[in-house]
Structures are given as structure tokens and as C-alpha cells.
Amino acid sequence: MKWLSWDINLKIRLIGETLFNMLFWMYFPFLTIYFSDVIGMVEAGIMMTAPSIISIFGGMIGGYVTDQLGRRKIMLIGSFMQAIFFALFALSFSPWLDYLAFIGVSLGKSFYRPASSAMVADLVPDEERRSVFATFASANNLGAIFGPVIGAVLFFQYRSELLWACATVTLFYSVAILFIIRETMPVKDQEDDQSKTLLLVIKKQCINYFVILKDRVFFLYILGGIFITISIMQLDLYLAVYVRNFVPAQELFSIGEWSISLSSEEVFGWMIGLNGLLFVLCVIPVTKMFEGWSDRNSLILAAFLSGFGMFLVGLTKSAWLLFGIIVILTIGEIIHGPVVQNFVSKYAPKNARGQYMGASDLQYSLGRFIAPLTVILSVSLPPMLIFSFIMLCALISAIIYLLMFRMLPENDRAKKKTG
Numbered sequence: 062m063k064w065l066s067w068d069i070n071l072k073i074r075l076i077g078e079t080l081f082n083m084l085f086w087m088y089f090p091f092l093t094i095y096f097s098d099v100i101g102m103v104e105a106g107i108m109m110t111a112p113s114i115i116s117i118f119g120g121m122i123g124g125y126v127t128d129q130l131g132r133r134k135i136m137l138i139g140s141f142m143q144a145i146f147f148a149l150f151a152l153s154f155s156p157w158l159d160y161l162a163f164i165g166v167s168l169g170k171s172f173y174r175p176a177s178s179a180m181v182a183d184l185v186p187d188e189e190r191r192s193v194f195a196t197f198a199s200a201n202n203l204g205a206i207f208g209p210v211i212g213a214v215l216f217f218q219y220r221s222e223l224l225w226a227c228a229t230v231t232l233f234y235s236v237a238i239l240f241i242i243r244e245t246m247p248v249k250d251q252e253d254d255q256s257k258t259l260l261l262v263i264k265k266q267c268i269n270y271f272v273i274l275k276d277r278v279f280f281l282y283i284l285g286g287i288f289i290t291i292s293i294m295q296l297d298l299y300l301a302v303y304v305r306n307f308v309p310a311q312e313l314f315s316i317g318e319w320s321i322s323l324s325s326e327e328v329f330g331w332m333i334g335l336n337g338l339l340f341v342l343c344v345i346p347v348t349k350m351f352e353g354w355s356d357r358n359s360l361i362l363a364a365f366l367s368g369f370g371m372f373l374v375g376l377t378k379s380a381w382l383l384f385g386i387i388v389i390l391t392i393g394e395i396i397h398g399p400v401v402q403n404f405v406s407k408y409a410p411k412n413a414r415g416q417y418m419g420a421s422d423l424q425y426s427l428g429r430f431i432a433p434l435t436v437i438l439s440v441s442l443p444p445m446l447i448f449s450f451i452m453l454c455a456l457i458s459a460i461i462y463l464l465m466f467r468m469l470p471e472n473d474r475a476k477k478k479t480g
Contacts, residue, residue, distance in 0.1 A: 068184045070242050071193070074177065077234035079200040084227045086208025090297050090333050091216045092163065093436060094305060094326070099156040102302075106436035108160060109298065112167035113430035119171030120422040127418075131246045132180040133238065139173025140235040142166075147228035151221050171426070175418040182406040182418075183245040190406050195348040195399040198340070206338040213330035273420045278468050279408065283424045285360070285461035286401065290428025292367045292455040293394055296336065299435040299451070300374065303444055304329040308378045328380050332387050339391040347395045357466035359400045361459045366393030368455020375448035 067075075096105035127135045146165030153159045185193045215223045274280045305325045313321045323331065351359050370389035377383060401421070409417030435447050 067193075070180060070245065071184060073237055073241050074180075075197060075200050077237055078177075078197070079203050080230050081227070081234060082200075083203065083208055084223070084230055086333070086337060087212030087223055088216050088220070088227070090209050090301060090329070091212060091326075093298055093301050093433075095216070096156065096160070097302070097436075102440050103437050106433045109433035109436065110430045112164050113426045113428075115164055116167050116171035116429070117423060117426040119168045120175060120420075120426060123172040124175040124418055124420065124422070127176040127179055128246070131244045132176040132183065133242055133244045135176035136173050136180070136242070137235060137238045139169045139171075139176070140231060140238055142169030142172065144228050144231040144235055147224055147231055151224035151228060171422065174422055178402060178406075178418040178421075180245050181402075182409075183247070187407060190403050192345070192348060192399075194402040195344050198344050198395075198398045200341075203337070203341050206334055206341060208337065209330040209333035210327075213326050273417065278465055279417075279420070281461055281465035281468065282404065282408075283420070283427075285364075285458045285465060286421075286424025287428045287431070288454045288458035288461065289360075289364045289367060289397060290425050291432045292364070292371055292451050292458070293397070294429055294432035295371055295435060295451055296333065296390065298432055299439060299447060300332070300371075301329055302436055302439055303374065303447075304332070304383070307444060308380070308383070311380055313380060323380060328383065331380070332383055335384055335387050336391050336394075339388060340395060343391070344395050344399075347392065348399050351396060351400075355466075356400050356404050357462060359396050360462040363393045363397035363400070364455045364459035364462065366390070367397070368452035368458075371455070372448045372452040375444045 093105060093109060096108055100108070123135055123139065143166050146162045146169060149165065150159060150162035153162060181193060181197070182190065212223070274283065308325050308328055310322065310324045311328070313323055315321075354362075366389055370386055370393060373386045373389070374383065377386075405417055405421045435451065438450070439447055
């Protein structure tokens with residue numbers, strides 16, 4: 062599906078989300094290092110789990126009200142929340158206030174995400190969704206090319222200015238949503254009763270999630286996603302700690318008297334930047350390359366590459382070898398993202414897409430909640446044990462995906478009998 066033929070909603074969102082993510086990648090990869098420095102390693106590991114729990118409830122509520130109030134309204138609430146908390150982050154004078162602002166930004170993103178994904182599912186035909194999701198993933202990671210490299214300097218020296226830029230860009234994007242983007246929710250969904258209190262909304266959403274998760278296929282999908290998320294999230298968690306503590310400053314290359322040397326933080330920044338560059342350049346061709354693959358085989362391969370690549374990181378301290386390993390990790394990440402989103406958009410009932418998208422986000426929220434455990438364990442365990450644990454999580458994910466797809470035909474037959 063060519064970009065010029067896209068609906069105006071998708072074009073505006075693609076531009077807005079790309080601009081925001083250019084700034085996002087200048088600060089997010091360095092939060093673990095920042096909180097570890099100002100508060101402590103164990104405390105930082107524990108603190109990085111809280112936003113994930115908050116995101117679970119934000120995703121639950123956001124997914125439910127997306128199907129009740131509409132995609133556009135919830136996207137607007139989520140984006141304005143992020144703008145406000147970025148401003149608070151920029152004004153902060155305390156690491157604890159920084160942390161509160163970070164939680165607020167995470168909550169806003171968890172509100173925004175289910176509505177955003179549901180809008181894509183509303184506007185794009187089934188057979189074209191994977192390529193559209195891949196395009197969004199590519200654009201959203203455009204900032205990951207230069208963001209971490211620039212952020213390695215700006216975040217620690219000009220943090221306030223950087224966060225004000227994030228607040229400003231997010232505010233402008235919120236205004237664009239308000240005045241340009243139209244609602245896409247199917248009309249029949251708008252007939253639902255909207256006169257519910259927040260308590261009743263949460264109660265009903267918990268009941269709906271319980272019903273959704275009773276679906277064995279979808280439950281295994283969530284469980285497999287949790288374990289692979291633990292592995293993928295280490296790019297922004299334990300990888301930062303490992304590179305800073307165990308990878309020495311080193312000369313990258315030299316020509317005569319001219320040379321480029323990188324500190325540990327800059328090596329990490331270049332690794333994340335390379336990850337973003339590869340994502341942007343390769344997500345569409347790799348997605349097309351694997352179009353003929355089944356969702357099952359794609360997800361299993363993604364889990365294997367993610368776990369094996371992360372394990373290889375622990376075997377070297379060379380910047381060049383680490384850059385090569387990032388290629389393996391990135392390919393696994395590229396394969397995983399569009400396939401997961403495509404699977405939910407196909408599997409979810411049309412009148413409950415927002416709720417299923419919100420429920421699908423449980424895998425990321427719970428995975429992010431568990432992922433910082435590696436930072437806590439790193440205080441007392443050697444790196445190879447940490448990397449072995451990460452690889453084990455990825456292999457468990459692959460096994461769960463295999464079991465899930467074996468159940469899928471049985472689940473489809475059951476639905477036909479009850480239909």
C-alpha cells in the first residue's frame with residue numbers, strides 16, 4: 062500500500078509520530094543509566110518496573126474507552142498527557158519528580174497506543190496491514206538512527222532543553238490530532254452506553270479482559286509476547302549497563318594521525334543508533350521478504366534471533382563485534398513487530414478491536430515489568446549468567462508460539478461450532 066494512497070489520518074499520524082520519536086530516542090535509552098547514577102543500581106531496576114504496571118491499567122482503560130468514545134478522542138488525551146508530563150520533566154529539580162514525569166509519559170503512551178493501532182485496523186484492508194504497520198515501525202524508528210548518538214551528549218548536558226523540545230513537538234502533534242484527524246470507529250460501536258463511571262469502566266474492562274484471556278490461543282499469544290519482550294527490552298536496559306561497565310573506551314578506527322575514539326556511553330549510543338538505522342532501512346524489505354512466511358515461523362525465528370543475539374553480546378567487548386551483533390538483534394526485532402500487530406488485527410472481532418489491542422499491550426507492559434530484573438540481578442551475578450537468562454526467555458517464547466499455532470486451527474473450529 063503506497064504512502065500517497067493512504068488516508069489523511071494515517072499520513073498525519075506517520076509524520077507526527079516520526080517527529081516525536083526522533084526526540085524520544087534522545088532520552089529513553091539513557092534513563093536506566095541516569096537513575097542508576099542518581100539513585101542506585103538496585104533502586105533503578107525496581108523503579109523501572111513501576112511504569113509498566115501503570116501502563117497495564119492505562120492500556121486496559123484506553124482499550125476499553127477506545128471502543129466506547131472513539132479512536133481520535135483517546136489519542137488526543139494520550140498525546141496531551143505526554144506533552145504535559147514532558148514539560149514537568151523539563152521543569153524538574155529532583156530525580157523523584159523526574160521519575161514521576163516519566164511515569165506520566167508512559168501512562169499517556171499506554172492510552173494512545175490501543176487507539177492508534179485500532180485506527181490503522183479500521184482504515185487498512187487485511188491484506189495490506191502488515192506492510193502499513195511495518196511502515197509505521199520504520200518511520201517511528203527513524204529517530205533511533207541519530208537520536209541515541211546525539212542523546213549521549215544532550216541528555217547528560219542539556220537535558221532540560223531536550224525535554225522542552227519533546228514537550229513542544231508532542232503539543233503540536235496533539236493540536237494536529239484535534240483539528241485534522243477524523244474519527245474512524247465503526248458507527249455501530251458508538252451506540253454503546255457511554256454513561257458509565259470510571260469505576261464501572263475499570264470493572265467491566267477487567268471482566269472483558271478475563272473473558273479475552275480465557276481464549277487459550279490469545280492467552281498463549283500474550284504469554285509468548287511477554288517472554289520475547291523481556292529479551293528485546295534489554296537493548297534499553299541491561300545492554301546499557303553492560304556496555305558502560307564492561308566495554309572499555311576504545312579507538313574505532315584511524316587514518317594516519319586522524320582517529321575516532323568512543324567512550325563506553327558513546328559505544329552504546331552508536332549501537333542503538335545502528336539499531337535504528339537498520340530498522341529504518343530494512344523493516345520494509347525484510348517484511349516483504351518474509352511475507353511468504355507464516356506468522357508462526359516468523360515469530361519463532363524472531364524469538365531465536367533476539368535471544369541468540371543478546372547471548373552473543375556477553376562474549377565480546379569489541380565495539381565492532383557489538384555492532385555486528387546488533388544486526389542480528391535488529392532483524393529479530395524487525396520480524397517480530399509487524400507480525401504481532403497483524404496477528405491481533407486479524408484475530409480480534411471488529412467490534413472489540415480496541416479492547417484486543419489493549420489486551421495485546423499486556424505482553425509489552427508485563428514484559429517491561431519483568432525486564433528490569435536483569436539490572437537488579439547484575440549487582441550479584443556475572444554478565445554471562447544474565448545473558449543466559451535473557452536467551453532462555455527468548456527460547457521459552459519460541460516454544461509458546463509453537464504451541465499457540467498448534468491450537469489455532471482447533472480454536473477456529475470451536476468458534477465455527479458456536480457461531
